[in-house]
Amino acid sequence: MTGGETIPIRESSDVIRVRAEVRRLAIGLGLGVVDQTKIVTAASELARNTLVYGGGGHAVLEVVEGKGRRGLRLSFEDHGPGILDIGQAMIDGYSSGRGLGLGLSGAKRLSSEFEITSVVGEGTRVVITRWN
Amino acid sequence: MDRIPILKLGSALLVTIQVDMHDRLAKALEDDITAKIMTTGAKGVLIDISGLDIVDSFMGRMLDTIASVGRMLDATTVVVGMRPPVAITLVELGLTLVGVKTALNVERGMALIGISVDDFEEVDRHDGG
Ligand SMILES: Nc1ncnc2c1ncn2[C@@H]1O[C@H](COP(=O)(O)OP(=O)(O)O)[C@@H](O)[C@H]1O
Numbered sequence: 341m342t343g344g345e346t347i348p349i350r351e352s353s354d355v356i357r358v359r360a361e362v363r364r365l366a367i368g369l370g371l372g373v374v375d376q377t378k379i380v381t382a383a384s385e386l387a388r389n390t391l392v393y394g395g396g397g398h399a400v401l402e403v404v405e406g407k408g409r410r411g412l413r414l415s416f417e418d419h420g421p422g423i424l425d426i427g428q429a430m431i432d433g434y435s436s437g438r439g440l441g442l443g444l445s446g447a448k449r450l451s452s453e454f455e456i457t458s459v460v461g462e463g464t465r466v467v468i469t470r471w472n
Numbered sequence: 473m474d475r476i477p478i479l480k481l482g483s484a485l486l487v488t489i490q491v492d493m494h495d496r497l498a499k500a501l502e503d504d505i506t507a508k509i510m511t512t513g514a515k516g517v518l519i520d521i522s523g524l525d526i527v528d529s530f531m532g533r534m535l536d537t538i539a540s541v542g543r544m545l546d547a548t549t550v551v552v553g554m555r556p557p558v559a560i561t562l563v564e565l566g567l568t569l570v571g572v573k574t575a576l577n578v579e580r581g582m583a584l585i586g587i588s589v590d591d592f593e594e595v596d597r598h599d600g601g
């Protein structure tokens with residue numbers, strides 16, 4: 341596992357930076373263009389959630405190794421309001437705002453592994469991994 | 473804030489997105505296109521996204537909204553040049569963009585709109601084709 345890179349997410353241009361960095365790492369890892377596109381899209385969704393619902397936070401991007409393969413692990417963390425009902429938030433089409441409600445569920449489908457932890461009043465952390 | 477230019481091409485509008493857009497820029501583009509449909513009475517809107525290497529749910533919703541508003545104003549919206557990996561990812565994301573017409577390139581998009589085909593026939597005639 342390499343050190344990892346932390347990107348603050350405070351405004352909508354930071355989401356672009358996350359997309360660009362994830363793309364760069366995915367290319368470096370040797371992911372094909374479809375897999376690159378999937379992981380960048382998932383990252384874009386989660387970074388936007390961190391910004392819009394979490395009130396800002398940061399992303400940690402790292403290259404990880406396991407079982408003889410390498411992957412990209414992306415963590416999105418905020419100290420926002422948290423999610424009361426994670427099951428509901430994961431439903432396709434559910435949005436407490438004016439979104440399409442496809443960010444969390446879609447990011448899960450676009451990743452190899454997906455993990456969400458959220459505590460009301462403390463914040464939210466979503467970790468996704470895409471193995472090569 | 474930068475804005476993405478909207479060109480008028482006969483009775484159609486042509487928008488070419490060449491940069492990765494942040495959400496505010498995408499929203500501004502949505503507002504600009506719908507305003508321009510009204511002021512120009514355009515019958516078609518071509519949005520060339522061949523320069524985009526991802527479309528996420530925010531941009532997808534923007535395309536959908538432009539198409540819906542356009543429809544109410546009697547303008548057909550065609551999204552052209554979507555890259556295959558983007559299309560594959562959109563489907564997996566759960567976004568099917570059913571209300572949005574798509575075409576492989578601008579010329580086919582023009583044909584789909586139907587109204588500015590004249591302009592192309594003009595060019596063809598000059599070319600002797
Ligand atoms: N970081 C977060 N902090 C608090 N709530 C969140 C966070 N991420 C997602 N949510 C909640 O989960 C819901 C679903 O998220 P998502 O699937 O991305 O859809 P959308 O962004 O379109 O609302 C959001 O509407 C919001 O209520």
Ligand SMILES: [Mg+2]
Nearest residue numbers: 385389439443
């Ligand atoms: Mg979202």
